[in-house]
Amino acid sequence: xxxxxxxxxxxxxxxxxxxxxxxxxxxxxxxxxxxxxxxxxxxxxxxxxxxxxxxxxxxxxxxxxxxxxxxxxxxxxxxxxxxxxxxxxxxxxxxxxxxxxxxxxxxxxxxxxxxxxxxxxxx
Numbered sequence: 001x002x003x004x005x006x007x008x009x010x011x012x013x014x015x016x017x018x019x020x021x022x023x024x025x026x027x028x029x030x031x032x033x034x035x036x037x038x039x040x041x042x043x044x045x046x047x048x049x050x051x052x053x054x055x056x057x058x059x060x061x062x063x064x065x066x067x068x069x070x071x072x073x074x075x076x077x078x079x080x081x082x083x084x085x086x087x088x089x090x091x092x093x094x095x096x097x098x099x100x101x102x103x104x105x106x107x108x109x110x111x112x113x114x115x116x117x118x119x120x121x122x123x
Contacts, residue, residue: 002026002112004096009117012086016121020081022096022114029053033099034079036070037107038092038119048094050104051079059104064090086121093118 008020022034035050049060051070058070069082079096093116102109 002098004098004112004114006094006096006114006117009094009119011120011122014086014088014121014123016086017082017084018086018119019083020094020096020117020119022079022081024077024079024098029077029098031100033104034070034072035097035099035104035110036079036081037095037097037110038090039095039116040089040092043092045095045107047105047107049081050099083119086119088121088123091119091121 003025005023006020008018012018030053033050033052036048037045038048039045047061048064049068049070051058051072060068067085072079095116096114097110098112099110
């Protein structure tokens with residue numbers, strides 16, 4: 001059974017940092033792209049960034065570029081989202097997801113999803 005389990009969310013002041021983790025299990029993800037998405041209340045789920053298990057190349061949304069960094073630990077089958085210089089508009093539920101084909105920017109391309117973790121940034 002495939003599982004993606006996020007952790008690391010919480011409450012932080014503007015300008016602070018958080019690191020989210022996504023532990024993956026249940027299958028081999030070497031050919032997959034692992035994506036991070038977020039959804040704020042009343043808004044659609046949006047792409048944050050993604051990393052390819054093989055090679056480790058990354059892509060980011062313009063809104064987080066230069067502030068967020070995605071990395072992976074192959075030995076632990078875990079993907080991380082390091083978030084720095086957080087802003088109140090980063091407040092959302094953050095999800096990790098796994099995709100094998102299709103656009104990495106579209107949530108519909110991802111077949112496996114975690115349960116989400118809340119990130120709240122106070123001003």
